[in-house]
Amino acid sequence: MSAKTSDVIVVGGGIIGGSIAWELAGHGLQVTLIERDRPGAGASSAAAGILIPEADPARPPEIIDLYQRSLCLYGDFMAQLLEDTGLSVEYRVTGRLLLALDAAEASSLEQDRQIQHDAGIRAEVWDAAAVRAAEPALTAATGGLFFPDHALVDNARLTANVAMAAARRGVTILTGRPALGLHVRHDRVLGVELAGERIAADVVVNAAGSWAGLLDARAWLPVAPAKGQMLAFETRPPPVQHIIGSRHGVLVPRAAGRLLCGATVEDVGYDATVTAGAIEGLLRGAFAVLPALRDCRLESVWAGLRPRCTADELPIIGPDHRLRGLYHATGHFKMGIISAPITAQAIAAVVMGRESPLSLAPFAPGRFATLSS
Numbered sequence: 093m094s095a096k097t098s099d100v101i102v103v104g105g106g107i108i109g110g111s112i113a114w115e116l117a118g119h120g121l122q123v124t125l126i127e128r129d130r131p132g133a134g135a136s137s138a139a140a141g142i143l144i145p146e147a148d149p150a151r152p153p154e155i156i157d158l159y160q161r162s163l164c165l166y167g168d169f170m171a172q173l174l175e176d177t178g179l180s181v182e183y184r185v186t187g188r189l190l191l192a193l194d195a196a197e198a199s200s201l202e203q204d205r206q207i208q209h210d211a212g213i214r215a216e217v218w219d220a221a222a223v224r225a226a227e228p229a230l231t232a233a234t235g236g237l238f239f240p241d242h243a244l245v246d247n248a249r250l251t252a253n254v255a256m257a258a259a260r261r262g263v264t265i266l267t268g269r270p271a272l273g274l275h276v277r278h279d280r281v282l283g284v285e286l287a288g289e290r291i292a293a294d295v296v297v298n299a300a301g302s303w304a305g306l307l308d309a310r311a312w313l314p315v316a317p318a319k320g321q322m323l324a325f326e327t328r329p330p331p332v333q334h335i336i337g338s339r340h341g342v343l344v345p346r347a348a349g350r351l352l353c354g355a356t357v358e359d360v361g362y363d364a365t366v367t368a369g370a371i372e373g374l375l376r377g378a379f380a381v382l383p384a385l386r387d388c389r390l391e392s393v394w395a396g397l398r399p400r401c402t403a404d405e406l407p408i409i410g411p412d413h414r415l416r417g418l419y420h421a422t423g424h425f426k427m428g429i430i431s432a433p434i435t436a437q438a439i440a441a442v443v444m445g446r447e448s449p450l451s452l453a454p455f456a457p458g459r460f461a462t463l464s465s
């Protein structure tokens with residue numbers, strides 16, 4: 093069995109693994125990225141690409157802080173990507189309008205605004221007239237909460253370009269090659285097993301998304317897929333300028349006349365098929381907000397698997413508590429696209445023995461020490 097050597101092996105070529113590989117290579121490390129399919133084959137290309145930190149009293153403040161800090165990094169992240177690849181990716185700070193669709197929802201807007209304010213998130217209450225002035229097509233709204241800093245990005249291109257940027261920094265990218273397990277001696281990771289080949293490295297980063305818990309039984313994690321189905325309309329000109337949220341879902345105005353509509357959250361295992369019932373539900377929700385969409389061409393439908401931590405729905409970022417040399421970066425659930433820049437910086441810091449720019453204690457893999465597969 094042949095043995096190649098790297099400083100770091102990253103397993104998984106989604107937005108998380110790709111960003112980590114790119115970041116580590118920027119610090120001069122020899123990195124190999126192993127992707128069993130092609131970069132972006134998983135959830136990262138299926139996402140809506142909205143970057144929308146929103147405070148929720150039911151969620152710990154540390155996770156809102158992670159999203160906020162990662163959003164702040166996004167402008168530089170995109171500029172660096174352009175510099176490294178020469179290619180631009182759609183990234184726009186459009187703001188997001190969260191609609192109230194009846195009097196009860198309108199009456200809680202001020203309270204919601206206060207919750208956001210207390211968490212350091214800018215939000216403004218808009219009455220029905222302000223919504224109509226900004227978005228004349230939204231006739232059903234009784235008001236809304238506007239988040240001026242919320243942004244969108246073309247997540248599929250982003251993921252592909254991040255892998256390209258990593259390659260330009262010298263990362264070796266192996267595609268079509270599943271990592272079959274870890275090479276471990278005693279409690280130390282020595283590399284990754286591929287079919288007919290072993291790659292040696294002092295450090296392995298598990299960024300295998302929904303499959304991260306399956307990489308090796310000795311490094312089990314409570315990660316399961318949460319299926320999301322979406323669709324896109326073709327709408328020229330775009331009927332809305334902002335990201336539009338409501339209790340029916342989200343509408344995302346992308347470039348080139350695409351209006352994305354999403355998304356379901358389903359607990360159905362590793363099944364990523366598109367189902368008629370889910371698409372019916374998404375269409376009904378979209379029509380309730382924007383009736384004119386009935387006349388638009390349905391451009392595409394798709395599904396992806398979000399990596400969800402079944403224990404607490406928080407990401408899992410940091411050193412493994414059982415195997416030395418192994419790090420995890422997964423479980424980003426509904427927010428992996430926004431979380432990529434800070435996750436990459438945090439993993440790079442701990443791998444290099446530096447202080448993480450983000451406190452990783454709430455996201456430590458060791459918090460599951462009492463759980464088992």
Ligand SMILES: Cc1cc2nc3c(=O)[nH]c(=O)nc-3n(C[C@H](O)[C@H](O)[C@H](O)COP(=O)(O)OP(=O)(O)OC[C@H]3O[C@@H](n4cnc5c(N)ncnc54)[C@H](O)[C@@H]3O)c2cc1C
Pocket residue numbers: 103104105106107108109126127128129130131132133134135136137138139140141142143269270271272299300301302303304307319320321322354355356395396397398399421422423424425426427428429430431
């Ligand atoms: C419908 C939908 C909408 C979403 N909308 C948003 C949004 O608007 N904003 C946002 O921030 N997030 C959103 N998300 C969540 C986001 O997409 C995910 O959190 C993020 O993409 C996870 O990235 P990842 O790199 O961890 O996983 P993935 O993108 O799934 O990448 C994991 C990769 O690992 C590879 N892999 C797995 N096992 C192995 C192995 N053994 N060997 C080699 N390779 C392996 C897979 O092939 C895959 O390419 C959405 C997700 C979905 C499904």
